[in-house]
Amino acid sequence: MAEQYFSAEPTSKDVRRTLNVTLQGREVPVETSNGVFSGSRLDLGTSVLLREVPEPPSSGAFLDLGCGWGPVALSLAFAAPAADVWAVDVNERALELTVENAKRNGCGNVHATRTDESGVPAAAQPAVCETMPDGLLFDVIWSNPPIRIGKEALHTLLMAWLPRLKPDGGVAYLVVQKNLGADSLVPWLAGELGEGYEVSKYHSAKGYRVIEVVRNN
Template sequence: MGKNPARQANEQYFSAEPTSEDVRRTLDVTLRGVDATVETSNGVFSGSRLDLGTSVLLREAPEPPTAGTFLDLGCGWGPVTLSMALASPEADVWAVDVNTRALELTAANARRNGCANVHAAQTDESGVPLAEQAAAGCEAMPEGLMFDLIWSNPPIRIGKEALHTLLMAWLPRLRPEGGAAYLVVQRNLGADSLIPWLAGELGGGYEVSKYHSAKGYRVIEVVRNS
């Protein structure tokens, strides 16, 4: 019996080079009250719709600053990236993912929706930015770049150890004295245990708390105070 195409695509979203057929489709979505037309495909996270967890994050996260350096960690086809870029056109919004197809889609969707402030950057499987970019439309991220704001629907299904490595590669890049991150995690996939783990790993210079709950998801807030 052959593999179910939808299941196969979902399994590959955290692969650098998806092996599923690249079948592009167009979606009309509403991102924090703004209508956008985007292109999606197989082999990327939630390639046929706006994911419920992402919808919760976009609905519940506070209004971003008007300017600064922002990060979408695990961008997929770009709904979080576009939301940040559309809300704060004076900000620099970085979209990172291991998946080259996802990055190509995010870069293309930014251009389609007039978001000239978006920068897409590829990472390796541990989340470290690559010095050279393989995906179309990508850039090399400046070394040591810090972020005023991080939004993420992190890839929980890569496994706990890999997820922890990923988060600890990026959350310490929050800018001191006010940098903030908002992560959406499904409650039954470990959201409540992730909060004390992050607090312990990040240490006293950070505040980690449950910001909001909705539809079985937690939005976790991480604020860097020093």
């Protein structure tokens, strides 16, 4: 069986390759490798997310949940150089690539943190990572979440982070394939998050749904 991109420490050979991808209207060089999500291209779901979400605010605390090699984190950093962009993933190689890609493209506002299997920031962090402040709340969360970890693990992951949206307007955008449960995820999130949150389908394109989650209080 091929190694899963959500392995904490990939055992596949770390073969780096350089891609040129378009993020926030600019073509940028990035490095990818084996053992990370969509290591040979910019994933279609991620492309849909980045094309359809509204511009983030000019500053604040932003989160890329399940960062892979970093296209969402880089896009947030390009869009809002004054923001603090946190990139989280269970995969140490992915985090290393995100940090290196941020440095390569002058994004000094990107910070990487490894999570454990439940999505909580791990106690032991790789050298490239930073310690996320306890209780940090986010103005914006953008995510192409790791659907293939399974429904139960996905639900645990989302409920670890979506409640960390800031009250009074914190907003998350998640991209999920329609045939992998996007439509059923909307009412599930609404029920679990409860009053104070609005969950809705924001956009549909190319077999994907972009889900919007707004925290009102």
